[in-house]
Structure formats: C-alpha cells, structure tokens
C-alpha cells in the first residue's frame with residue numbers, strides 16, 4: 420500500500436480496463452481472496468487514520484464495494500474496534516464474495532444498525548465503487564450528506580461513492596466549508612477520476628493497494644507523470660543554448676499579463692526573452708525587469724523563436740495571429756489568442772497547418788476556452804476532461820493543456836494523457852495562467868519535446884503553490900513568475 424503524492428509516477432486505468440484486470444486477478448486466486456485482501460487493507464488504513472477511534476461507522480452498499488466494507492468491519496471488530504454497519508441493500512441479492520464477507524462480519528459480532536451511530540470517530544464509505552451505474556439514491560444520499568457534514572474523517576473504499584471513476588464527476592456538491600478530512604483507498608488500479616474534475620476534493624489523500632496483483636499488460640488510460648528531473652545546465656553553455664522566447668500580447672491596458680509571461684520565461688531559464696507588445700504607446704523598457712527586451716509585437720521576427728501568444732492580447736491579438744501562426748518556430752497559445760482562434764475558422768486552419776509543417780504548438784485553455792474551441796459548453800468539457808483534452812490535441816494537432824483541478828495534458832498521437840497532481844487554490848488568482856504560458860515557452864525554447872515541456876512546466880508551476888508556506892503572504896502571479904525551476 421502506498422500514498423499517492425505529486426511525486427508519484429504511475430499509470431491510470433479506466434473502469435473498463437480495471438474490470439479486465441480484476442477478472443484476470445480473481446481468476447488466478449482462490450475465491451474471495453481479493454475481497455479479503457481489500458477489507459484487511461481498509462481496516463489497516465482505518466487504524467492508521469484514526470488510531471484512537473472507538474466507534475467506526477461503516478456504510479455498506481448493495482454490491483462488492485459493500486462487501487469490502489463488511490470485510491473491513493470483521494477485521495476491525497477482531498482488533499477491538501467497535502464497527503457499526505448500516506447496509507443499503509438486500510442480503511439475498513449480494514454478489515457471492517460480498518455475501519461471504521457479510522457472513523464473516525456477522526460471525527465477528529459486528530453491530531448492524533438501521534441508522535448511523537450518534538457518535539463515531541471515523542466513517543468508512545463502502546456504498547458504491549466502480550459498479551455505480553447512476554447517482555446514489557434513497558438512503559445512500561442521506562448517509563453521504565451526513566458523512567460530508569460530520570467533520571469526522573471519511574475513508575472511501577475504492578472510490579468515493581457517487582464519483583465517476585473515469586471522469587471525476589461527482590453527483591453531489593461537497594461544500595468548501597466542510598472540514599471533513601478525506602482519504603480514499605483504491606484497489607488494483609489507480610483510476611483517472613480520482614485525480615481530476617471533482618475527484619481531488621471528493622477523494623482527498625489517495626492510497627493505493629494492488630492486492631498483490633501487479634502484473635498485467637493492460638495499456639494505461641492516462642498517467643501521473645511524477646516529479647520531473649531537476650534541470651541541469653552544462654558548464655559550456657551560453658544563452659543561445661536555452662533559446663529565445665517572444666511573448667506576443669499586452670494590448671492597451673493589458674501590458675502586465677505579457678510582462679508576467681516574460682518574467683516567468685526568464686526565470687524558468689530562457690536564454691533571451693522579448694516582449695512584443697500590441698500597444699503602440701507602451702513604454703520602451705520595463706525598468707523593474709530590464710532583462711526583458713520590449714519590442715513591437717507586430718514586427719518581431721519569430722522564425723527562430725518560441726512565441727508565447729495571447730497573454731493580455733485583448734482583441735488586438737486577432738490581427739497579430741496570422742503572422743504568429745505561420746512564422747513562430749514553436750508556439751504557446753493562451754487566453755485571448757485561443758478565443759480569437761475559436762471564433763475564426765481561417766485561424767483554425769492555420770493552427771492545424773503548423774503541425775503539418777513540423778512547428779510544435781502547445782495550447783493552454785481553461786475549460787471555457789476549451790469549450791469555445793470545441794464548440795461545446797464548458798459543462799461538457801468538465802463532464803469528461805480527459806476526452807476533451809484528447810479531442811483538442813487531435814483536432815488541432817497540438818499539445819493541449821486543459822487547466823483546472825487535475826490539469827490534463829494530452830498530445831496528438833498515441834501517448835497517454837497526463838493528469839497533473841501539483842497545484843492548489845492558491846493559483847486561483849489573476850495572472851497565474853500568463854505565468855504558466857511563459858514557463859512552457861521557456862521549456863519549449865530549450866528544445867524539450869512539446870509534451871514533456873508542457874508536463875514539466877505544469878508540474879513546477881503547481882509545485883510552487885504546494886510548497887508556498889501557509890503563513891506567508893498570498894502567492895501573487897509576480898512572485899510565482901520569479902521562482903526558479905526545481
């Protein structure tokens with residue numbers, strides 16, 4: 420069993436693949452073995468999460484997820500805890516493994532009740548796992564609401580009930596005020612839905628147990644990329660070794676966004692950074708950052724540069740885009756550039772042609788920008804973030820960075836998409852997107868592959884927020900931009 424952190428590199432498998440892995444694992448072992456292992460693992464983690472707990476409320480559902488709960492109840496009872504099981508199902512209709520575990524719980528003198536206990540120190544959510552076919556209903560809804568509001572730790576078995584393990588869509592809202600600590604112990608595979616959309620908030624800290632079945636040849640649905648290698652610079656290098664970045668943006672009144680992206684590119688290690696402003700009356704130098712070379716965004720020669728285009732671009736970016744799309748050696752498209760392209764099929768064709776000419780492009784939309792590019796509603800994008808990122812990558816021949824909780828990075832081609840685990844709500848402030856675009860630009864300029872450049876920059880960007888001290892001043896985009904890569 421191990422805890423998943425932002426440093427973890429691991430494959431993710433959707434429900435269909437997990438089912439195949441589960442069937443093969445079950446066939447290779449005596450009946451009921453996997454559930455006994457799963458229940459014991461739940462009991463062990465429960466004891467670690469709440470060692471002083473006396474009463475543990477275990478809510479069990481009508482399938483094998485409930486079976487894991489019965490098994491955990493038996494194990495906890497044998498270790499002197501007081502598990503109280505509430506069961507939302509019919510004992511006669513339980514699958515065989517769950518039925519066997521129900522009997523083991525009864526034999527261990529576990530208490531069964533109609534209602535949750537009045538006092539308890541830990542809840543185990545074993546209502547629904549990967550077999551959920553619809554949102555929880557009936558008494559399950561009440562019990563889940565009680566867990567969410569209890570303030571006591573919740574340990575979700577396999578997946579939080581009501582969470583779609585493929586997409587991370589949760590059937591209910593968990594209030595940001597809820598102080599309930601959450602852990603999830605997932606079995607056999609790590610599932611993508613635990614790490615994106617609502618998955619992070621619903622699952623909390625994710626633990627993984629392979630139940631002794633680590634051998635299979637199933638191709639991953641997605642990946643956690645883990646911590647990138649620390650950047651190294653050879654002694655005999657010079658500024659040309661790290662490439663030129665040109666930020667194109669900063670329409671009248673919005674120079675700040677372009678300067679932030681420039682600052683981020685500079686501190687992320689770009690050899691030289693030009694900022695091509697779209698404001699004819701812009702100052703010729705940024706005295707706070709004299710390393711940035713301010714130019715006219717409409718005339719800068721981009722043929723040997725990585726352009727970062729869109730930051731603070733406003734509507735002025737539209738006129739600059741045809742030249743940027745056709746000439747930039749490598750390109751990061753953000754914000755207003757993405758909105759302009761979404762609204763203009765000629766620009767979309769120019770974007771697609773870049774891949775055909777071997778000019779790499781990374782796009783960094785948030786869900787609404789992604790929705791505009793795909794012609795969907797933002798809710799459709801959020802309903803399946805992995806699919807949306809893959810569609811963007813395929814349709815435009817780009818690396819797509821779909822921002823949000825559990826940023827998804829997808830490339831056109833066979834590589835599995837990556838879900839990023841760094842970052843937190845400290846990044847929910849103006850300008851952090853400009854900083855990310857600049858960081859990706861620097862990685863591209865240093866000739867990293869576009870997919871790797873995007874994955875690593877996204878990881879580092881979030882890692883700054885993760886390691887920002889809780890008692891420090893708020894993390895502003897300007898400060899974020901000035902952090903050296905780790």
Ligand SMILES: NC(=O)C1=CN([C@@H]2O[C@H](COP(=O)(O)OP(=O)(O)OC[C@H]3O[C@@H](n4cnc5c(N)ncnc54)[C@H](OP(=O)(O)O)[C@@H]3O)[C@@H](O)[C@H]2O)[C@@H](O)CC1
Pocket residue numbers: 441445453454457480481482483484485487514546547548549550551552553554555556559576577578606
């Ligand atoms: N098999 C193994 O080897 C191992 C399995 N393991 C464990 O099994 C879990 C998967 O078990 P599972 O397939 O039985 O599905 P599960 O998630 O318990 O739910 C299915 C039941 O819920 C019902 N139901 C569905 N939606 C509902 C709703 N909204 N509201 C109410 N009812 C609803 C559905 O009924 P139906 O849709 O048929 O009406 C069916 O009765 C997996 O997550 C892991 O924890 C581990 O022990 C490792 C070894």
Ligand SMILES: [K+]
Pocket residue numbers: 484544545546547548575576577578579580
């Ligand atoms: K569950």
